[in-house]
Amino acid sequence: MGKFMRQLQYQVFLIPILVIYTLFTIYPLIRSFTLSLTNFNGYSNNYDFIGLRNYARLFADPAIMSGISFTVLFAVATTVLVTLLAIPLALILDQKFLSKNVLRAVFFFPSIPSGLLLAFVWGFIFAPVPSGILNTILRELFGSGPQPWLSDPVLAKISTIVVAVWAVTGWHAIIYLAFLQSIPRDFYEAASIDGASRWQQIRYLTIPLLAPAMTVSILLLITNGLKVYEIPFALTNGGPGFETHTITHVIVLRGISEAQFGLASAISVVFFLIVLVIGFLQFNLMQRREERMQ
Amino acid sequence: MRQSNRNHWLLDVLMLPIGLLMFFPFYIIIVNTFKTEMETLRSPLSLPTEWVFSNYARVFEETPILRSFGNSLFLTVTSVVLMVLIGAMAAYPMVYNRTRLNRMIMVYLLLGFMVPFQTLLVPLFQLMTQFRLIDRLYGLVTLYLGGSVFVFFLILGYMRTIPKDLSEAATIDGCSIQGIFWRIILPLLKPITVTSAVFQTMWIWNDFLSPMLFLSTRENTTLVLEIYRAKGEFTVNWPMFMTMTVITLIPVFIFFIFMQKQIVKGIVGGAVKG
Numbered sequence: 231m232g233k234f235m236r237q238l239q240y241q242v243f244l245i246p247i248l249v250i251y252t253l254f255t256i257y258p259l260i261r262s263f264t265l266s267l268t269n270f271n272g273y274s275n276n277y278d279f280i281g282l283r284n285y286a287r288l289f290a291d292p293a294i295m296s297g298i299s300f301t302v303l304f305a306v307a308t309t310v311l312v313t314l315l316a317i318p319l320a321l322i323l324d325q326k327f328l329s330k331n332v333l334r335a336v337f338f339f340p341s342i343p344s345g346l347l348l349a350f351v352w353g354f355i356f357a358p359v360p361s362g363i364l365n366t367i368l369r370e371l372f373g374s375g376p377q378p379w380l381s382d383p384v385l386a387k388i389s390t391i392v393v394a395v396w397a398v399t400g401w402h403a404i405i406y407l408a409f410l411q412s413i414p415r416d417f418y419e420a421a422s423i424d425g426a427s428r429w430q431q432i433r434y435l436t437i438p439l440l441a442p443a444m445t446v447s448i449l450l451l452i453t454n455g456l457k458v459y460e461i462p463f464a465l466t467n468g469g470p471g472f473e474t475h476t477i478t479h480v481i482v483l484r485g486i487s488e489a490q491f492g493l494a495s496a497i498s499v500v501f502f503l504i505v506l507v508i509g510f511l512q513f514n515l516m517q518r519r520e521e522r523m524q
Numbered sequence: 525m526r527q528s529n530r531n532h533w534l535l536d537v538l539m540l541p542i543g544l545l546m547f548f549p550f551y552i553i554i555v556n557t558f559k560t561e562m563e564t565l566r567s568p569l570s571l572p573t574e575w576v577f578s579n580y581a582r583v584f585e586e587t588p589i590l591r592s593f594g595n596s597l598f599l600t601v602t603s604v605v606l607m608v609l610i611g612a613m614a615a616y617p618m619v620y621n622r623t624r625l626n627r628m629i630m631v632y633l634l635l636g637f638m639v640p641f642q643t644l645l646v647p648l649f650q651l652m653t654q655f656r657l658i659d660r661l662y663g664l665v666t667l668y669l670g671g672s673v674f675v676f677f678l679i680l681g682y683m684r685t686i687p688k689d690l691s692e693a694a695t696i697d698g699c700s701i702q703g704i705f706w707r708i709i710l711p712l713l714k715p716i717t718v719t720s721a722v723f724q725t726m727w728i729w730n731d732f733l734s735p736m737l738f739l740s741t742r743e744n745t746t747l748v749l750e751i752y753r754a755k756g757e758f759t760v761n762w763p764m765f766m767t768m769t770v771i772t773l774i775p776v777f778i779f780f781i782f783m784q785k786q787i788v789k790g791i792v793g794g795a796v797k798g
Contacts, residue, residue, distance in 0.1 A: 236701065237621070237623070239700075239701040239702065240616070240617040240620065240621035240701060241617060241621075241625075243613040243614060243616045243617050243705065244613075244614055244617055244626075244629060246610045246613060246614070246672075247610050247611070247613070247614035247633070247672055247673065247676060248629070250610065250666075250669045250670060250672060251633060251636065251670070251672070251673055253651075254644070254648065254651075254666075254667060254669070254670040255636040255639060255644065255670055255673070256632075256635070256636055257647070257651075258643075258644035258647035258648050258651065259636065259639055259643065259644060259647075261647035261650075262643055262644065262646065262647055265646065265647065322535060322538075322539060325532050325535055326532065327532045327533065327535040327536050327539070328533065328536050329536050329539065329540055329543070332543070333539055333540075333543045335780075335784070336543045336546050336547055337543070337546055338784070339777075339780055340546065340549075342726065342776055342779075342780050342787075343730065343772075343773055343776045344729075344730035344731075344732060344748050344751070344772075345730070345732075346730075346732045346748060346751065346752060347748065347751050347769055347772060347773075348549065350751065350755050350765070350769075351549050351552065351553055351766075351769060352549060354552065354568070354762060354765075354766075355549060355552060361565065361566070361568070363552065363568050363569060366568075366569060367569070396546070396549075400546075401791070404788055404791050404792075405791055405792070408788070408791070408792040453640075456640070457640050457641075457642060459642075459732075459733060460732050460733075464755075477642065478642045478733070481642055481645055481646070482645070482733075482737070485645060485646040485649070486645070486646070486649055486737060491646050491650070494645075494646045495646050495647075498642065498643040498644075498645065498646060499643070501640065501642060501643055502639060502640065502643040505638065505640050506638060509638060
């Protein structure tokens with residue numbers, strides 16, 4: 231068999247992925263960049279090159295600016311809160327106690343079903359009417375009046391973030407738990423012989439050893455946070471006003487619903503750059519932190 | 525920290541209430557499927573005074589829930605099987621035929637790895653319209669196949685750990701390049717195939733954005749789309765909505781029970797590799 235035939239027999243295996251990837255990732259990516267420089271509206275085929283005008287328009291569009299700022303707030307807030315909750319949760323679930331296995335499943339399960347479905351159910355709990363579930367509970371317990379959980383600009387943002395934290399904390403606790411379980415027991419024995427208290431062991435032994443887990447978990451939280459769509463969409467539909475619009479929501483709204491393809495492509499490109507820059511910065515920072523801690 | 529072997533019953537006392545709080549939304553879903561609309565509005569929290577089961581029958585009668593279940597199943601199974609196959613096939617020459625060309629192809633595949641799906645949305649919408657793939661289940665499958673790249677990278681790492689002796693021995697025995705992949709390598713990939721399949725299943729089964737944009741008729745609806753429709757239709761009828769939610773959650777729950785270990789393994793494997 232000739233060398234060429236051998237090569238060919240191997241390379242055939244690459245055809246499907248190259249076709250799919252070029253057609254559904256690379257081509258659309260390039261097209262997003264080029265469309266963002268035009269005034270294409272999806273219908274008429276004669277459109278013009280308008281330079282960076284779409285990018286200038288981004289700043290004047292309240293939905294877009296709101297979308298970017300809420301998405302970044304959401305990504306940062308969920309990342310911080312989930313990390314602060316998932317590490318202690320993992321430390322607790324690593325102990326021996328009776329209900330441990332049941333609790334693991336209870337904390338883990340909310341990250342499995344569709345976020346859309348869960349957020350709709352939370353919408354029912356947050357119902358702003360006096361007979362709403364959360365309002366009823368608060369009235370019975372503290373005698374407080376009904377709160378507009380999803381229609382007040384600040385409360386709507388908080389509610390959205392709370393639901394997301396509820397949904398994913400268990401998933402991230404599992405990441406930390408796996409790393410905790412790989413820490414050899416001798417480390418703790420040595421530390422306690424040296425007279426380290428329980429708290430000191432956590433502070434100076436466990437947390438530094440969790441640094442690689444933090445890199446992974448935080449990278450996932452940030453990137454998924456920036457891509458958020460379903461939870462705010464289902465809870466508030468982006469309201470009140472544009473307060474809880476997300477970048478994805480705006481791309482769908484301006485791009486698909488209103489067919490402003492040029493403008494929506496400009497948002498897409500900006501979004502891509504945001505994800506790229508934050509991902510890159512975060513990964514570098516965390517790796518340096520890992521090196522420092524170990 | 526597992527220094528002591530005794531049970532910390534204090535942790536049970538501390539954690540069980542928090543666990544109940546976590547579970548609370550699921551209690552709300554389940555308990556309200558057995559109430560009338562009036563009772564749900566009046567007292568959504570308490571157990572039903574009179575247990576009503578008609579909501580379940582009504583969901584099956586009034587919504588295409590079985591059809592949407594079938595569609596979701598078709599979408600998920602077809603996409604996942606094809607994705608795993610395409611990903612595994614692509615990894616084969618990368619590991620067993622390491623040429624300069626293939627190293628360049630690898631860089632090419634890495635380029636798009638960080639691209640969020642949302643960035644591609646507008647051009648993909650145009651592309652799907654041009655190819656007349658809108659409102660076609662197989663059209664959506666084609667779109668999902670973009671996920672093969674993720675599977676490819678998962679499988680690539682695993683394939684490198686398979687000893688080369690196996691394929692060398694098979695070559696000496698007269699096995700062809702094609703034969704080695706299908707008969708020797710592919711069966712050995714089972715653990716990583718299961719892990720990737722589990723992850724892609726969760727993604728496609730739960731996906732809302734693409735079905736919402738690319739499927740329009742009721743005939744091609746998915747479970748998640750039906751939940752979305754139900755929210756619009758039954759704005760006032762929460763018991764019906766909660767019943768649909770329960771019916772949708774049952775397969776997810778069964779999947780969770782059987783696949784929990786696999787999911788954890790996948791999370792851990794992904795995390796360790798970083």
